[in-house]
Amino acid sequence: MRGVIMYAPGDVRVEDREMPAIVEPTDAVIKLAATCICGSDLWPYRGAEHVDHNPMGHEYAGVVTQIGADVRNVTVGDFVVGSFFASDNTCEICRAGYQTHCVHRQPGAATGAQSEYVRVPLADGTLVATPGQPDTDLIPSLLAASDVLGTGWFAAVSAEAGPGKTVAVVGDGAVGLLGILAAKQLGAERIIAMSRHADRQQLGRRFGATDIVEERGDAGVERIRELTDGLGAHSTIEAVGTQEAMMQAIRATRAGGHVGFVGVSHDVSLDGQELFFSGVHLHGGPAPVRRFLPELIQLIWDREIDPGVVFDLTLPLEQAAEGYRAMDERRAIKVLLSV
Amino acid sequence: MRGVIMYAPGDVRVEDREMPAIVEPTDAVIKLAATCICGSDLWPYRGAEHVDHNPMGHEYAGVVTQIGADVRNVTVGDFVVGSFFASDNTCEICRAGYQTHCVHRQPGAATGAQSEYVRVPLADGTLVATPGQPDTDLIPSLLAASDVLGTGWFAAVSAEAGPGKTVAVVGDGAVGLLGILAAKQLGAERIIAMSRHADRQQLGRRFGATDIVEERGDAGVERIRELTDGLGAHSTIEAVGTQEAMMQAIRATRAGGHVGFVGVSHDVSLDGQELFFSGVHLHGGPAPVRRFLPELIQLIWDREIDPGVVFDLTLPLEQAAEGYRAMDERRAIKVLLSV
Numbered sequence: 001m002r003g004v005i006m007y008a009p010g011d012v013r014v015e016d017r018e019m020p021a022i023v024e025p026t027d028a029v030i031k032l033a034a035t036c037i038c039g040s041d042l043w044p045y046r047g048a049e050h051v052d053h054n055p056m057g058h059e060y061a062g063v064v065t066q067i068g069a070d071v072r073n074v075t076v077g078d079f080v081v082g083s084f085f086a087s088d089n090t091c092e093i094c095r096a097g098y099q100t101h102c103v104h105r106q107p108g109a110a111t112g113a114q115s116e117y118v119r120v121p122l123a124d125g126t127l128v129a130t131p132g133q134p135d136t137d138l139i140p141s142l143l144a145a146s147d148v149l150g151t152g153w154f155a156a157v158s159a160e161a162g163p164g165k166t167v168a169v170v171g172d173g174a175v176g177l178l179g180i181l182a183a184k185q186l187g188a189e190r191i192i193a194m195s196r197h198a199d200r201q202q203l204g205r206r207f208g209a210t211d212i213v214e215e216r217g218d219a220g221v222e223r224i225r226e227l228t229d230g231l232g233a234h235s236t237i238e239a240v241g242t243q244e245a246m247m248q249a250i251r252a253t254r255a256g257g258h259v260g261f262v263g264v265s266h267d268v269s270l271d272g273q274e275l276f277f278s279g280v281h282l283h284g285g286p287a288p289v290r291r292f293l294p295e296l297i298q299l300i301w302d303r304e305i306d307p308g309v310v311f312d313l314t315l316p317l318e319q320a321a322e323g324y325r326a327m328d329e330r331r332a333i334k335v336l337l338s339v
Numbered sequence: 340m341r342g343v344i345m346y347a348p349g350d351v352r353v354e355d356r357e358m359p360a361i362v363e364p365t366d367a368v369i370k371l372a373a374t375c376i377c378g379s380d381l382w383p384y385r386g387a388e389h390v391d392h393n394p395m396g397h398e399y400a401g402v403v404t405q406i407g408a409d410v411r412n413v414t415v416g417d418f419v420v421g422s423f424f425a426s427d428n429t430c431e432i433c434r435a436g437y438q439t440h441c442v443h444r445q446p447g448a449a450t451g452a453q454s455e456y457v458r459v460p461l462a463d464g465t466l467v468a469t470p471g472q473p474d475t476d477l478i479p480s481l482l483a484a485s486d487v488l489g490t491g492w493f494a495a496v497s498a499e500a501g502p503g504k505t506v507a508v509v510g511d512g513a514v515g516l517l518g519i520l521a522a523k524q525l526g527a528e529r530i531i532a533m534s535r536h537a538d539r540q541q542l543g544r545r546f547g548a549t550d551i552v553e554e555r556g557d558a559g560v561e562r563i564r565e566l567t568d569g570l571g572a573h574s575t576i577e578a579v580g581t582q583e584a585m586m587q588a589i590r591a592t593r594a595g596g597h598v599g600f601v602g603v604s605h606d607v608s609l610d611g612q613e614l615f616f617s618g619v620h621l622h623g624g625p626a627p628v629r630r631f632l633p634e635l636i637q638l639i640w641d642r643e644i645d646p647g648v649v650f651d652l653t654l655p656l657e658q659a660a661e662g663y664r665a666m667d668e669r670r671a672i673k674v675l676l677s678v
Contacts, residue, residue, distance in 0.1 A: 093593065098594045101618045254440075256432065273604045279437055282620070283620040286618070
């Protein structure tokens with residue numbers, strides 16, 4: 001089987017790898033229908049996170065080829081979608097909807113998902129089967145549900161996007177763009193996308209953005225305030241993970257409003273006093289995608305949403321290195337790797 | 340009229356001061372029924388905040404003696420309770436329940452409330468009249484509603500204390516203790532007070548604490564986890580404002596749980612990555628006491644709650660300096676100054 005290994009920052013290779021097999025009786029093995037590169041894969045690629053011969057990839061959708069002896073909820077032949085964290089989906093934390101913090105959580109794509117096959121632990125609590133075998137054109141959207149859509153959705157839910165609300169979105173990557181889609185689905189009245197790239201602005205508008213703000217930092221905050229009677233947004237999605245983006249999100253939000261932050265925080269430090277006097281609600285973290293998967297799969301199945309259009313570049317798995325370069329250089333929003 | 344001036348850290352004096360008068364047509368002047376010292380007054384007293392000949396005091400309850408020409412909702416002779424921030428109570432932020440962030444907010448006790456009389460701006464949006472003239476024994480509780488009760492209440496609401504929830508309370512000052520009372524009123528199943536002082540533990544139990552944890556910092560967090568099946572509290576109230584207390588609150592809370600923080604943050608810095616992976620909800624700031632005043636006044640009036648018992652030392656206004664010393668040295672939880 002072929003799969004992606006990141007040897008070191010900037011050094012991505014596709015290699016022959018051992019075929020995944022059942023290790024625990026709760027495991028499943030999946031043949032991927034397609035795989036992809038995540039914005040968060042760029043952190044190690046750029047040297048901001050440690051990496052040393054790591055199997056890559058944590059987003060996956062495909063057909064179950066093997067199940068362990070204890071697996072009950074999915075069976076061989078099912079088309080399934082999972083999340084980047086495996087969860088038992090039965091503990092108290094899971095039942096509260098926080099499967100990414102499951103007391104038994106572990107990486108969902110145990111052997112790396114940028115490959116032809118992947119082993120998934122805790123299959124019963126992690127995988128959700130689609131109503132049947134999907135049409136080929138639905139596969140990118142189902143793959144997106146596995147992470148970027150689920151993460152953007154969680155950000156919008158955390159920001160309490162909904163009817164009557166003005167939602168600001170900081171970050172025009174796949175997660176930010178799908179946060180727009182989620183805010184629209186949740187009924188937001190007005191959605192302000194913060195983006196200075198024409199192609200991403202266009203996709204943002206397609207997903208439901210009503211306004212575009214090109215300014216960043218303090219100037220971006222000022223623009224959001226101008227658009228909201230000086231008060232700030234009710235709901236802000238932070239989908240970057242830098243200090244600037246986080247402060248932009250907090251400062252763009254009115255007192256009593258909600259910031260949903262899903263950018264993996266790197267070197268972010270929040271001043272307690274500023275947060276205190278901001279009066280915002282702050283919630284985020286690794287998205288409990290599993291909570292939303294049944295609903296998201298149904299919306300995709302019914303063709304109510306088309307999150308798969310965030311994949312603006314498709315390459316064969318063998319060209320993964322070029323896929324990483326394209327995302328690193330922002331030539332592509334998100335790269336789908338065909339297998 | 341006599342009133343308290345803080346000349347410098349540690350230097351508190353009671354002096355003859357000018358009688359407050361109406362300045363704006365939306366002002367009222369109140370004759371205080373009693374006044375008190377706030378835990379937050381200790382920040383400047385201890386040199387942690389700038390102070391230079393400041394009139395002190397921001398908690399007040401008493402009888403209206405004068406109103407400006409535009410005041411409609413209260414009249415001379417009414418017994419009223421107000422908040423430490425004056426608010427119009429009509430702007431969009433106020434209507435959303437965040438009166439401490441009102442677009443017209445200003446200090447509620449414009450001339451300082453540790454005195455015989457105080458001028459309150461925006462009287463219509465700030466003051467709430469009691470159903471009649473209160474019995475004398477209700478006055479400490481009505482005064483507590485003005486800040487410490489309203490703040491503890493907001494902390495408990497922000498922490499989403501309620502039925503079935505385990506609530507941890509960091510801080511055993513008046514606000515933390517009244518956070519216990521609030522959590523109890525909101526229906527919390529279990530309330531864990533973090534305190535190592537026998538008198539405060541006793542008051543905590545009286546207000547509804549079911550468990551006491553004496554450990555602090557990491558050991559305190561560990562104890563909370565032991566008491567909650569290793570998961571952490573659903574809801575945590577932070578009522579101190581230091582780095583240690585804030586981290587204790589965040590770490591004592593399960594993923595998906597809620598931290599309500601009302602300690603005025605001093606030199607607190609939150610690591611973005613830790614907050615990200617904690618999965619908690621964080622909300623707090625200066626409590627919008629005005630939102631809760633009608634309900635709190637009624638509960639006091641009906642003798643459902645007795646927050647006034649946090650005043651464990653009563654001194655005449657003339658002895659304010661001794662009151663500050665007693666609170667600074669933690670000989671008193673909260674000092675009432677009779678006028």
